Each structure stands twice: as structure tokens, then as C-alpha cells.
Amino acid sequence: MRTKTKVGTALTAVVVAAAAALTVGASPADAAAGGSGPYPADYETSPSLANHTIYRPSTLPSERMPLFVWGNGGCAANGTGQINFLREISSYGFLVIANGAPNGSGSTTSSMLTQSIDWAVAENARSSSKYYGRLDTSKVAVGGWSCGGLEAYAVSNDSRITTTLIFSSGLLNDGDDYQLKRLTKPIAYFIGGPSDIAYPNAMDDWGKLPSGLPAFMGNLNVGHGGTYDQTNGGEFGRVAVLYLKWRLKGDLTAGANFVGSDCGLCHSQWQVQQKNLTLGDGTPPTTPPVTPSSPSGTPGCTATYTVQNQWNGGFVAGVVVAAGSAALNGWRVTLALPGGATITSVWNAVNTGTTGTVTMANQSYNGRLAPGQTASFGFQGTGTGGGATATCSATVSS
Numbered sequence: 414m415r416t417k418t419k420v421g422t423a424l425t426a427v428v429v430a431a432a433a434a435l436t437v438g439a440s441p442a443d444a445a446a447g448g449s450g451p452y453p454a455d456y457e458t459s460p461s462l463a464n465h466t467i468y469r470p471s472t473l474p475s476e477r478m479p480l481f482v483w484g485n486g487g488c489a490a491n492g493t494g495q496i497n498f499l500r501e502i503s504s505y506g507f508l509v510i511a512n513g514a515p516n517g518s519g520s521t522t523s524s525m526l527t528q529s530i531d532w533a534v535a536e537n538a539r540s541s542s543k544y545y546g547r548l549d550t551s552k553v554a555v556g557g558w559s560c561g562g563l564e565a566y567a568v569s570n571d572s573r574i575t576t577t578l579i580f581s582s583g584l585l586n587d588g589d590d591y592q593l594k595r596l597t598k599p600i601a602y603f604i605g606g607p608s609d610i611a612y613p614n615a616m617d618d619w620g621k622l623p624s625g626l627p628a629f630m631g632n633l634n635v636g637h638g639g640t641y642d643q644t645n646g647g648e649f650g651r652v653a654v655l656y657l658k659w660r661l662k663g664d665l666t667a668g669a670n671f672v673g674s675d676c677g678l679c680h681s682q683w684q685v686q687q688k689n690l691t692l693g694d695g696t697p698p699t700t701p702p703v704t705p706s707s708p709s710g711t712p713g714c715t716a717t718y719t720v721q722n723q724w725n726g727g728f729v730a731g732v733v734v735a736a737g738s739a740a741l742n743g744w745r746v747t748l749a750l751p752g753g754a755t756i757t758s759v760w761n762a763v764n765t766g767t768t769g770t771v772t773m774a775n776q777s778y779n780g781r782l783a784p785g786q787t788a789s790f791g792f793q794g795t796g797t798g799g800g801a802t803a804t805c806s807a808t809v810s811s
Contacts, residue, residue: 448504466492484561498646551731583614
């Protein structure tokens, strides 16, 4: 049992103080121009996503961008409060959406993180959007600092989320421990060491994680304030990029910093703990695409199946549907799941069946594809996702 009366009160006071400090509106003076990554990044806003700040590479990369949604320290509605840190992440080919408008004021809620994901999914499917087909909405991370970490916890059971990152935060009350029990996706903690006011709560959460859940704990002795305002977000920015490259892009070199007794961070100023981590779970197996033909012999569509995360007892998979040489009015993917695998939730498709042979049909917004265009959907399941096969059939435009 955690003794949270004093710690919870103190952390709440820090959250309130941080909110007041972070709504002043001044961006850090040493903000890096575009981050250290290969895609210099900046931020923008969208009328269709009020009270949020969107960080993106100035020139969108050719590869599809995973999504990282962020809750600010103090739950402050200032989307540029951690600008150095967030722009650094985006410069490595991620779309990053922070709660709050640039230099905004007021406070935020966890539902704003869900709004960010909803918006990205919709923009990726909207043909007139600059993000159309440019986002990998099957690879989504949620994170937050301090009070923002509590917001991340609150939505971490969203089936679209691939992994959760908690920065200098921990649940304030034992009554909230249900949020730990429902975790099924990998989680990582980046805490400011014993001098961090959130340290006792974070370590208590660590001890209560579900058995078998892949988890990383890193403590850097910098206190509750972290390194977000340093150039490129400092050390927290560096490790956040590495973790996201591993979990969302399958970068094994990045993943080696977190896994095993000889991990990269194990030989640094970080104090490291690990649970149920294997390097390969950042680069899941892929089933080669299958290209069927329609009865008339006209090229229809292909389906590429990928296991995006696998852990003891569960997995997340994604499928990319690509139109052939003709425009499509609709598509249907037939999945042959391995024995023991059961689908528990689906996004961007309508499923028939949950075990064995399952069909996935397009939603109303992603069925019409021009020649060569793609649509994607994903699902979460229990069991093992590797070994499934996918075939695609389509209704071709006349």
C-alpha cells in the first residue's frame, strides 16, 4: 500500500505551481531551431483541433509518421511549454500533438489526448488533408509530464495506443490503481531520481504493474523539473526519441538502449530497471503481402499484415490495404488468425468474427481509393499475432 497522503498532497502542490508557471506564455530562450533529427520541425495549429499544438517536420518525410500525443506539466494549456523537447521528437519523423494552444493559458484534461488521436486518424483519411496517407495511425504513443502523466495514464487503455510514457509522475491515490491493472501495452517511466517529488508514487506504480507487462524504468537524478527546457530537450529528449524510435518504428539499435543487462542506458548516468523486455518486441514479424485477383482478372488490392507489438498474452497488429491499377469503391480483407488468437478491438475497419478466419471491411470513410492509394486498419488481440495471413478483395470502380 502506498503512503500517499503526504506525497500526494506535495505532488498536487507541485502540479498546481507548475500550471501557474507554465501559463505565462514565454517559450524557452534556448529553443533549438528544428531539433537534431533529419526532419527539422516546427509547430502549427488547426481550426479543426482547437486548443492543441501540432509539431511536425517542416517537410513531411516519405515514410509515414507515427503519432505521439502529450500532456504538459501542470496540465497547463500551453502547447509550447515543452517546445524544445517536443520539437526534438518531431524532428525524427513523428507527428507530435500537445494539449493546449501555443503560449495558451488555463488547464487541460485527459480527453484532449483522445481528441488528438481522433483528429490524426481523421486527417490521415481525409483526401484533401496534407496528412492524407502520411500518418501511421496504427502506431500511437501517449505521454505526459507530472500532471500530464496522470492524463496519459487516464487514456492508456485506448485500444489505438501502442505504448505509454510517464515522465516524473505517479498515481496520487490507491483508488486509482485500476488504471495500472488495465494496462496491456508496453510502458516506460522516465523519472527525476529520488529528489523528484513524484519518485515515491512512480516507484509504487512500478511495483503494481500487471505481471508480464513489458516495462522500463529509468531514473536520472535531475529532480522533478527534468531537462525539457534544455537544448533539444536535454537528456529526456534524447531518451524519448530512442524509445519512440524503438517502439513505433522498430529501430533495434535504439531499442538496445533499454533491453538487457548490457543496455545502452545501463552504462550511463541513468538508474535502470526492466520487466519482461525483449529487443525483438520492437520489430514484430511481418507476413508478406498477398495479391489476389478478382474473378475478371482485373487487379484489385493487396493487404500487408504486420504485428506491431507482441507481449505475453496479447498483441497489436496492423494491415495496410493498397489499391492496384484501378480505383476502388470498397475493400475486404480476409485474415486467417493463428490458433488461440482472439481479436478484442478493431479500428478503421468493421470486423466479422474474432477467431479463426475473420473478415475486415472498410469503414465509410476509407473504402474509396484511387489507383495505388492505401488505407490502414488495426486491431488488438489476445494470444500470438505472428503467422496470420491476409488476402484482399475489392469492388473496382467501373
